[in-house]
Amino acid sequence: MPSPAHFRGTVAAIVDQPDDLRELRVFHKALADVNRLRIVRRLAEGPATVGDLIETVGLSQPLVSWHVSRLKAAGVVETRRMGREVFCQLRPHVFDEVAARERTLLGIAPDIARSVEAH
Numbered sequence: 001m002p003s004p005a006h007f008r009g010t011v012a013a014i015v016d017q018p019d020d021l022r023e024l025r026v027f028h029k030a031l032a033d034v035n036r037l038r039i040v041r042r043l044a045e046g047p048a049t050v051g052d053l054i055e056t057v058g059l060s061q062p063l064v065s066w067h068v069s070r071l072k073a074a075g076v077v078e079t080r081r082m083g084r085e086v087f088c089q090l091r092p093h094v095f096d097e098v099a100a101r102e103r104t105l106l107g108i109a110p111d112i113a114r115s116v117e118a119h
Helices: 004-014 019-030 034-043 049-056 062-074 094-106 110-118
Strands: 075-082 085-090
Touching: 019 062, 019 094, 034 049, 034 062, 034 075, 034 085, 049 062, 049 085, 062 075, 062 085
Parallel strands: none
Antiparallel strands: 075 085
């Protein structure tokens, strides 16, 4: 017999989720991994090749590429190919955009958000 928590989780997965909230989930899920956070921290310094990111996080090329693809799918990272190299960079202002969108979608007034940030 499934546990009550399992049952609630199954029901929650079946319920139609609004697309806008699903987008926020994808963004936060992309940042919920330490290796992806390490990649973001490196890219905050400036653009980098996948090779540079391999050196930073110490993972294999396939794993780094997979993590980059998750960040790209979430809209955090942009990539461009030049020959054999793939260059990655953070999307400009992505974190400001997401924070503003979250406040709107979650119904958090800007003055309340500023009050919380001040503390």
